[in-house]
Amino acid sequence: MLNDSIEDNGSVARSPAHDAASVARQQNMRLGMALFAAYLVLYAGFVLASAFYPNSMEWRPFHGLNLALIWGFGLILAAILLAFVYGIFSRVAKPEERS
Amino acid sequence: MIYDVSPLAVAIFLAFVGGTVGLSFFLGRKANTSEGYFAAHGQIPWAVNGIAFAGDYLSAASFLGICGMIAMYGYDGFLYSIGYLAGWIVALFVIAEPMKRLGRFTFADALDSKFDSRGIKLAAGISTLVVSVFYLIPQMVGAGVLIQPLLGLPHWAGVLLVGATVIVIVVTAGMVSTTWVQFLKGAMLVIFSFILSMMVLQRGLEVGQGGNDGHKLEVIGPIAGDELRGAEQLDGRKVIRGDDGWATDVWVRLADVDGDGFTVFRIREDESEFFLDQAQSETRRPDGTVLVDGLPRGRGPGERLMHPVGHVSRLPDGQTATGPQGPLEFFRTLQESEVVLWGSERLAHADGAVTTVYYQKPTEGSRILRPGEHPTFAGIRSGRTKDRIEFLSLMLALFCGTASLPHILIRYYTVKDEAAARKSTIVGITSIGIFYVLTLYLGLGAMTSGAIDVQDSNMAAPLLARSMSPLLFAIISAIAFTTVLGTVSGLILASSGAVAHDLITGFLRIPLTGHQQVRVAKIAAVFVGGIAILLGIAFAGLNVSFLVGWAFSIAASANLPALTMLLFWKGTTRQGIIASVIVGMFSSLGWILLSAEAFTKVYGLPAENAWVPLTQPGIVTIPLSFVTLIVVSMLTRAARTP
Numbered sequence: 001m002l003n004d005s006i007e008d009n010g011s012v013a014r015s016p017a018h019d020a021a022s023v024a025r026q027q028n029m030r031l032g033m034a035l036f037a038a039y040l041v042l043y044a045g046f047v048l049a050s051a052f053y054p055n056s057m058e059w060r061p062f063h064g065l066n067l068a069l070i071w072g073f074g075l076i077l078a079a080i081l082l083a084f085v086y087g088i089f090s091r092v093a094k095p096e097e098r099s
Numbered sequence: 100m101i102y103d104v105s106p107l108a109v110a111i112f113l114a115f116v117g118g119t120v121g122l123s124f125f126l127g128r129k130a131n132t133s134e135g136y137f138a139a140h141g142q143i144p145w146a147v148n149g150i151a152f153a154g155d156y157l158s159a160a161s162f163l164g165i166c167g168m169i170a171m172y173g174y175d176g177f178l179y180s181i182g183y184l185a186g187w188i189v190a191l192f193v194i195a196e197p198m199k200r201l202g203r204f205t206f207a208d209a210l211d212s213k214f215d216s217r218g219i220k221l222a223a224g225i226s227t228l229v230v231s232v233f234y235l236i237p238q239m240v241g242a243g244v245l246i247q248p249l250l251g252l253p254h255w256a257g258v259l260l261v262g263a264t265v266i267v268i269v270v271t272a273g274m275v276s277t278t279w280v281q282f283l284k285g286a287m288l289v290i291f292s293f294i295l296s297m298m299v300l301q302r303g304l305e306v307g308q309g310g311n312d313g314h315k316l317e318v319i320g321p322i323a324g325d326e327l328r329g330a331e332q333l334d335g336r337k338v339i340r341g342d343d344g345w346a347t348d349v350w351v352r353l354a355d356v357d358g359d360g361f362t363v364f365r366i367r368e369d370e371s372e373f374f375l376d377q378a379q380s381e382t383r384r385p386d387g388t389v390l391v392d393g394l395p396r397g398r399g400p401g402e403r404l405m406h407p408v409g410h411v412s413r414l415p416d417g418q419t420a421t422g423p424q425g426p427l428e429f430f431r432t433l434q435e436s437e438v439v440l441w442g443s444e445r446l447a448h449a450d451g452a453v454t455t456v457y458y459q460k461p462t463e464g465s466r467i468l469r470p471g472e473h474p475t476f477a478g479i480r481s482g483r484t485k486d487r488i489e490f491l492s493l494m495l496a497l498f499c500g501t502a503s504l505p506h507i508l509i510r511y512y513t514v515k516d517e518a519a520a521r522k523s524t525i526v527g528i529t530s531i532g533i534f535y536v537l538t539l540y541l542g543l544g545a546m547t548s549g550a551i552d553v554q555d556s557n558m559a560a561p562l563l564a565r566s567m568s569p570l571l572f573a574i575i576s577a578i579a580f581t582t583v584l585g586t587v588s589g590l591i592l593a594s595s596g597a598v599a600h601d602l603i604t605g606f607l608r609i610p611l612t613g614h615q616q617v618r619v620a621k622i623a624a625v626f627v628g629g630i631a632i633l634l635g636i637a638f639a640g641l642n643v644s645f646l647v648g649w650a651f652s653i654a655a656s657a658n659l660p661a662l663t664m665l666l667f668w669k670g671t672t673r674q675g676i677i678a679s680v681i682v683g684m685f686s687s688l689g690w691i692l693l694s695a696e697a698f699t700k701v702y703g704l705p706a707e708n709a710w711v712p713l714t715q716p717g718i719v720t721i722p723l724s725f726v727t728l729i730v731v732s733m734l735t736r737a738a739r740t741p
Contacts, residue, residue, distance in 0.1 A: 025196070025517075032192035039188045046181070047494045050470050051487040054479045057469045064431040068174055068469045075181050076532045079188055083528040086191065090521060 149526020154281030167556030169542020186501025224601030239635025299544030496717030500651030675732030683724030
């Protein structure tokens with residue numbers, strides 16, 4: 001067909017190398033989902049607490065900083081931290097390594 | 100306010116624009132093929148791509164809008180920072196790698212990877228265009244807002260300048276030059292925000308009596324209640340009688356000793372004694388002239404300007420200045436202080452003129468550093484369930500919207516493989532996260548800088564820089580302008596890809612060679628750029644941040660359900676995807692156009708006439724789009740396997 005028709009990059013050929021790549025992919029996905037769930041709990045907690053118990057955000061549990069600051073900064077730092085955890089522990093499925 | 104045009108700012112700005120356009124021409128020869136034009140040959144190093152994500156994503160709304168909102172209301176602006184960054188978690192863990200694996204040039208490629216369906220290409224192409232245009236409007240309006248103080252040009256000239264520059268960038272070298280422009284802009288934005296934040300901490304907090312033009316806001320009092328009523332003279336000045344829109348139990352106007360001007364005060368009652376706090380007013384008359392506290396606006400004799408504002412009225416333990424502050428100490432000090440924020444009220448006069456009065460609102464630091472001061476978020480303290488759902492809906496749209504924005508999604512095709520897509524997302528999250536942490540320092544720094552323009556919150560960050568040094572003002576303004584360039588070029592590129600690749604070759608099945616496709620894309624880029632210029636001029640004066648919220652809601656409702664279900668549910672069918680994209684797009688778009696916010700801010704109609712209960716559609720339309728996909732998929736599958 002046309003020179004820019006869509007190639008099915010997603011198909012998995014039946015070679016052991018490709019199987020290794022898809023195993024790595026599945027492991028990454030599982031790790032990603034676990035980290036995603038952890039972040040989702042943090043984020044949903046913050047949003048729900050702000051919406052339904054806004055006064056709790058004035059509580060100062062740590063070093064005189066209120067909960068809004070701690071949780072808000074915490075969410076940003078957690079995103080960076082989880083991204084690094086994922087980067088370090090995810091498996092590489094590069095084409096070079098398939099051979 | 101009226102701003103001086105600084106030659107330094109103009110020079111730096113022109114150097115920036117000249118540099119980016121020059122770079123585009125230099126890189127242009129590499130981008131003649133469709134791979135080069137749409138995806139930079141997949142050859143962009145992941146680290147560069149990661150910073151370019153920041154350049155793509157940190158739009159004028161992020162930089163100017165969030166800083167301005169924090170400067171005016173405190174923590175509430177930071178809620179956007181939190182929500183915008185949270186969206187990247189979806190991008191990294193759910194979208195990044197499959198997007199790279201399944202697609203080639205556009206978002207529609209990935210969605211259509213299993214089916215090769217013209218319907219999917221059509222639906223995804225249209226949704227890319229709709230989201231891009233909605234996202235383009237606030238960027239272009241922002242460009243016009245910036246150009247006025249920076250170069251002294253009118254709004255339309257700013258919009259035209261941005262539009263023309265971006266069209267040149269996109270047409271000369273497509274994704275290659277767009278990426279490098281975004282890389283440079285992203286890096287400079289984070290670096291200079293960091294420098295500015297350090298300067299805010301170094302400067303510390305200081306008790307003041309007004310803005311940095313040296314004017315001390317007047318306080319008159321205490322006055323006994325019966326003395327205030329019916330007084331002919333106060334403080335040696337004549338009280339202006341007759342209300343004509345000025346409610347006399349709220350405002351007192353004292354005539355200037357010489358001339359037609361006056362000083363307006365807001366009455367404050369304190370333990371049955373009365374004080375008068377100076378306010379500022381601007382009157383727009385039907386003939387288009389503008390008066391500031393009764394005198395024509397301007398710098399000349401017999402003219403007057405609004406005073407810049409933003410001061411701390413009380414520091415803890417009776418201090419007058421704190422000196423340099425640590426990053427956490429800054430918040431602790433502010434929590435125990437009192438800052439003067441500004442409210443505003445509109446008064447209508449008999450002759451058709453409208454006055455806006457800006458008055459002081461001394462606010463405890465503990466209130467500034469918690470959510471719920473801004474009108475958008477004040478609902479969470481109202482106790483009304485509807486307002487709380489509104490808040491949840493916005494935070495959901497921010498969370499789901501990022502990973503569905505077309506100009507972010509196409510950036511996954513510029514790197515060579517999934518690992519590079521992942522790594523560049525991690526770099527992106529880190530740099531964007533650092534920037535969002537800094538927004539709180541920049542915003543609160545601006546709030547207490549004495550440099551704020553009460554009428555234009557979007558200028559808070561550049562004005563903060565100006566209160567530090569003219570050079571920094573020039574650089575920050577130029578970066579803010581490049582911010583618009585970077586984001587707009589990404590959006591126009593995404594749109595041109597949608598037209599050339601999804602609609603013309605994908606949906607219409609018109610065979611084009613790679614070169615022809617690039618040519619069509621370039622024509623589309625010029626066309627979309629032209630539309631963006633017209634819309635940017637037409638929507639001048641509209642608040643930019645809520646338009647961005649709309650784009651996020653539409654992107655999240657139209658794109659995210661289809662993309663995630665395709666990845667995680669084997670039962671997804673072609674018809675399910677098409678239905679989900681169309682239902683998500685039209686339900687969120689229709690909802691927004693029928694909401695109270697559109698009624699008041701776009702059509703100028705009363706909010707009560709709105710047809711839908713909430714302004715933020717996400718909490719209804721995102722699940723609706725998911726449900727549509729599941730139901731349609733199940734029906735069409737059942738039909739196929741009898």
